[in-house]
Amino acid sequence: MKAEDLAGLSRWFAAFVENERALTAIDPRPMDLKARHTARVQQEILGIGKAIGLSGNALLLAEAAALLHDVGRFRQYRLHGTFSDARSVDHARLSEQVIREEGILDGLSPREEAIILEAVRLHNRREVPGDLDPETLLHVRLLRDADKLDIYRIFTGIYSGQEAPDPVLVHLLPDGPEISPEVVARLAARRIVPFENVRNVNDYKLFQVGWIFDVNFPPTWAAIRARGYIQIIFDSLPGSRELSDLRHSIFAFLDERAGKQEGAGGDTPLPQMGDSRLNP
Numbered sequence: 567m568k569a570e571d572l573a574g575l576s577r578w579f580a581a582f583v584e585n586e587r588a589l590t591a592i593d594p595r596p597m598d599l600k601a602r603h604t605a606r607v608q609q610e611i612l613g614i615g616k617a618i619g620l621s622g623n624a625l626l627l628a629e630a631a632a633l634l635h636d637v638g639r640f641r642q643y644r645l646h647g648t649f650s651d652a653r654s655v656d657h658a659r660l661s662e663q664v665i666r667e668e669g670i671l672d673g674l675s676p677r678e679e680a681i682i683l684e685a686v687r688l689h690n691r692r693e694v695p696g697d698l699d700p701e702t703l704l705h706v707r708l709l710r711d712a713d714k715l716d717i718y719r720i721f722t723g724i725y726s727g728q729e730a731p732d733p734v735l736v737h738l739l740p741d742g743p744e745i746s747p748e749v750v751a752r753l754a755a756r757r758i759v760p761f762e763n764v765r766n767v768n769d770y771k772l773f774q775v776g777w778i779f780d781v782n783f784p785p786t787w788a789a790i791r792a793r794g795y796i797q798i799i800f801d802s803l804p805g806s807r808e809l810s811d812l813r814h815s816i817f818a819f820l821d822e823r824a825g826k827q828e829g830a831g832g833d834t835p836l837p838q839m840g841d842s843r844l845n846p
């Protein structure tokens with residue numbers, strides 16, 4: 567893959583978004599949110615990729631996967647009026663379908679095309695299949711990490727009150743003081759929370775905390791820690807002894823994983839939002 571290929575894909579993407587925007591009969595602004603998300607996931611994937619030592623073709627492939635991962639979102643919203651996969655279609659599958667229909671990867675090698683399609687298709691899966699080849703797995707993992715970083719950014723903006731809750735984003739869950747014990751138990755065992763266990767807004771926030779157990783690269787954990795995403799989520803939850811214990815255990819995990827990249831000294835400045843290492 568060449569830089570011109572990526573530039574061509576970017577032009578296609580801009581025209582595609584404009585077209586879907588023009589075709590929708592409802593408020594097109596939620597689509598703009600997804601376009602901005604895409605641009606940030608591209609930046610995040612470059613940041614993580616460079617931090618783990620990738621260059622050249624690998625970075626181009628990673629950025630192409632990030633650019634295309636949510637193209638299905640635009641059609642999902644236009645056709646179904648929602649970003650809820652549960653109430654419409656699997657948007658990652660739809661992204662794959664749009665990419666195939668439009669033939670936009672035809673100029674790449676079949677291998678490159680297969681890697682991008684696989685990363686796109688698997689970006690929202692609860693689990694990544696165990697039988698992927700190492701190069702495909704790398705790209706699947708990069709995209710999942712980059713996507714999570716931006717989703718944390720979006721939601722912590724809402725939880726900290728900096729951003730207005732978006733009605734399309736907010737899941738229609740009851741908002742009260744409860745926290746489901748099985749959700750806390752899963753996190754204490756350092757396991758992701760299945761979405762079926764989410765019964766209210768607090769559970770949903772903890773479900774998002776659990777994503778740290780599904781992160782793949784030390785620079786991603788380092789960014790999550792340095793940007794305070796997990797702190798903001800806990801600060802938005804009700805205070806209790808149980809949650810304060812959980813918070814300690816979660817931060818211990820984050821420190822463990824984030825620190826791997828920096829060695830024992832750990833005095834390397836951590837990447838922040840806006841840091842060139844994460845937002846080149």
Ligand SMILES: [Fe+2]
Binds near residue numbers: 635636658689690
């Ligand atoms: Fe997505």
